Amino acid sequence: MSWTVFFVAIFSSMLINNVVLMKFLGVCPFLGVSKKTGSALGMSAAVMFVMVIAAFVSYLLYYLVLVPLEIEFVQTISFILIIASLVQLVEMIIKKISKKLYKSLGVYIALITTNCAILGIAVENITRDFAGQYGLFPGLAVAVTTAFGAALGFGLVMFAFSTIRERLEGANVPEAWKGVPVSLITAGIMALAFAGLGGIVG
């Protein structure tokens, strides 16, 4: 397996199949936590942290537990529970080991339980059958890389959108468009721009 696979996995999940603007997952934090750039970056960092760990754990759980027991049909509920448990665990560990990290991510970590982008990437890693294509453990590396790329893509659009929203606050926007309407129009234009990247990797 060449390094190209990892490069394509990162590039494609970050820009071409962007989790927010192309798959419309994680739209709630995208709209909810993007009023200020600082908050957007905090949320992005927390999502990156949990998304990569969740992809790793859910992939192993599926192939080492669900498949041997032939209970693949409980995949979704088990991923939801494993992500919820991971979020609790990560929050607890951060509380214990790093006061500074807890100060910067603490508010956002709990919100990740409701972030469907995390579940979406975990499910997609299974649907795309990386284990079948590359083997169990090389497939795990590709799955984790894909999750990392998706988290980078989430961070990129959160940062871009938050800077645009900060500028929009001072802009001369028609009264009826102020607030959410103009934000949604902006998000739509951003999605169109990202759609233009489709087809770069064949």
Next chain:
Amino acid sequence: MMPAVIFVTVMVVLFLGTFMLNKNTPAPVDYKISAARCSACSHYGCALKQEEAEES
């Protein structure tokens, strides 16, 4: 069917266990949620926001 029921039960117990552990772990002593950062967020899943909405 039985392995699925046992597996899901184990997962639920695991979640409840981590939830209780996290709840019983105290936050750093001088930790306070910044009001400015909180007002910059309108995430519907946030418990603080829900409490605020109920109070008002």
